[in-house]
Amino acid sequence: MPKTRDVESFGRGVEDRLVALSPLDPDAANSVDSLVRAMGETAFGGRRLGEAADVLEAMVRDPDCFVVVTISGAMTIAKQGVLLCEMIERGWVNAVVTTGALMTHGLTEGTGRLHFKHRPDMSDEELYSKGYNRVYDTIELERSLDDIETMLHEILQAHPDDEVLSSHAITRAIGSHLKANVPERAILTSAVNHDVPIYVPAFTDSELGLDFAIHNRLRDRDGRPPIRFDPFLDLDDFTERIRRQKSLGIFTIGGGVPRNWAQQVGPYLDILQLRLGIDEEIQRYRYAVRICPEPEHWGGLSGCSYSEGVSWGKFVPPSEGGRFAEVFADATIAWPLLVRAVMERTDSTAGSPVSEDDRSPRTPR
Numbered sequence: 001m002p003k004t005r006d007v008e009s010f011g012r013g014v015e016d017r018l019v020a021l022s023p024l025d026p027d028a029a030n031s032v033d034s035l036v037r038a039m040g041e042t043a044f045g046g047r048r049l050g051e052a053a054d055v056l057e058a059m060v061r062d063p064d065c066f067v068v069v070t071i072s073g074a075m076t077i078a079k080q081g082v083l084l085c086e087m088i089e090r091g092w093v094n095a096v097v098t099t100g101a102l103m104t105h106g107l108t109e110g111t112g113r114l115h116f117k118h119r120p121d122m123s124d125e126e127l128y129s130k131g132y133n134r135v136y137d138t139i140e141l142e143r144s145l146d147d148i149e150t151m152l153h154e155i156l157q158a159h160p161d162d163e164v165l166s167s168h169a170i171t172r173a174i175g176s177h178l179k180a181n182v183p184e185r186a187i188l189t190s191a192v193n194h195d196v197p198i199y200v201p202a203f204t205d206s207e208l209g210l211d212f213a214i215h216n217r218l219r220d221r222d223g224r225p226p227i228r229f230d231p232f233l234d235l236d237d238f239t240e241r242i243r244r245q246k247s248l249g250i251f252t253i254g255g256g257v258p259r260n261w262a263q264q265v266g267p268y269l270d271i272l273q274l275r276l277g278i279d280e281e282i283q284r285y286r287y288a289v290r291i292c293p294e295p296e297h298w299g300g301l302s303g304c305s306y307s308e309g310v311s312w313g314k315f316v317p318p319s320e321g322g323r324f325a326e327v328f329a330d331a332t333i334a335w336p337l338l339v340r341a342v343m344e345r346t347d348s349t350a351g352s353p354v355s356e357d358d359r360s361p362r363t364p365r
Contacts, residue, residue, distance in 0.1 A: 033344035036337055045329050052289045052325035052334075053341045059249035059287040060092040060346065066245040068285075070097040070262045072254035072302075074135045076106035077115055078332050081187050083339050088190040090343070093251075095241065096191065096198040097258040100206020103171060103188065103198070104148060105140060110178060110186025111151070113144045149211040151177070156215045161225045166233035167200035170212070197241075199234045201261040239265055242283050249287035253331045255294065255302025263314045270313045286316045288324045291331045291338070 013020065022041040029035035033053075040050015059065055069087065087093050108115060116132075116139040127134050131142030155177050159165070175188035175198075182189070191198050203209045216226035242248065242265050252259050266284040273282065288306050296303040306324040309315045316322035327334050 031344055032337060033341040036341035045327065048325065048327045049329070049334055049337065052291070052327050053338055053345075055287055055323050055325040056251060056289050056338060057342050057345050058323060059251070059289070060090075060342065062247055062249070062287070064246040065249045065287065066094045066242070066247065067092060067249045067251060067287075068095045068097060068262050069093050070250065070252045070254075070258040071102055072099055072256035072258050073331065074101070074105065074138075075253055075331060075335075076102045076109065076187070077135050077138050077140055079109070079115065080332060080335060081106045081109055082185060083335055084187050085185050085190040086339060086343070087251075088187070088194050088196050090346070091194070093194075093196055095238065095262075096187075096196060097238075097262040098198065098200060099256070099258060100167075100200045100203050100208040103174075103200060104145070104207040105135075106187045107148045107151075107174070108140060108144045110184050110188065111147070111182050112184050113141070113147070115140060145207055148207070149214060152208070152211045153215050153218065156212070156227060159227055161227075164228045164230050164233065166230055166237070167203045168197045168234055168237060170203075170208075171198040171200065197237065199238055199261070201231065201234065202257045203229070203231065205257075235268075238262075239268060243269070243280070245283055247287075248283055248285045250285045250289075252288070252290040252292070253335060254292050255290075255300070255304070259290075259302070260304075263309060263312075266314045267312055282313070284314060284316050286322055288315060288322075289327075289338075290325075291327045291329060291334045293328055293330055295328065 011018075021043065022038070024038050024042050024046070026035075029038055036050055036053050038050075039046035040053065041047070042050075059067055069084065071084070075081070075084075084093075084096070088096075105115075118127075118134055118137045118139050122132075124134060127139070133140040133142060133145070152174065155173050159173075171188055172192060175186075175192035178184075178186050178189045179192050188198065190196070200206070200208070204213070212227075212229065219226055250262060252262075263285070266282060269280070269282045272278045273280065288309075290306070292302055294300060294302045296305045296308070306315055306322075306326065310317045310322070315324070318324070327338075
């Protein structure tokens, strides 16, 4: 590096293809989309949100893109479930990978039951004695969980003794039951209506998984054999869907098992080719958007960057057309803004809601 610099040689930005930023003018933003676009011309988290909206828009507008949504964290008890319903009903989603806890808490809302604000003056001991399960600042009633267990038991009772189930088969059965019996808008109902499979890789790590185990104990008490559960049916079903695609996109809230389970399909196809000699084009995610507050330097799976994922063969590298955006923020703040902004972009009239008749999915793949 030279000891002195010539001021005349200093760059002005444009000649080096630097993009100029713009001050955020709240008076000029007359919609959520215009606000998010303006944020994209600022810095830090605001710019990341604006960039994420651009990638999500490209993902959902690509007619060849099979979009996988992965969600972890307490998003349904945080009352974000209708956001996922909206994305499914608009045809933005082709598969969902999530946790059993999210589906359980989503059933509380989807069957017309309520979640409540936590009263800080109530101790956790008192909450336990009254059957109030606390998730940070929100309460899930034990009564609601008992009702969901009863509903799942009734659904599983109809399944034959020799059937082998997987998580996507169970969530589809629940969704079909909700569609026939419950008028509320629910994630599993939207998924059934639009032929979107929902996978729960860590199924036993949830109230829903425990309810399945209780059902088998009741079967044993009644002299019936237990229903068998095979998680590899989920892996095989998801992989076969991915194999048929021309382009892949992934939209992630949080991280954890749902995120990695969906992302590992590229490495799975890779090692099938390497170790078994299966000659086929390997599918990797071309578009990727993630909302998660966890930084990558903690070393947790939730913090793994997309560029790191390229090294594992999970994503198309940017040099070959991969488009990634990561927003390090609370999803209850960023997700609604992102979805609303892209809704306004894709609606024929900016800001107008889409009717149920217009919520037609892309051709199932």
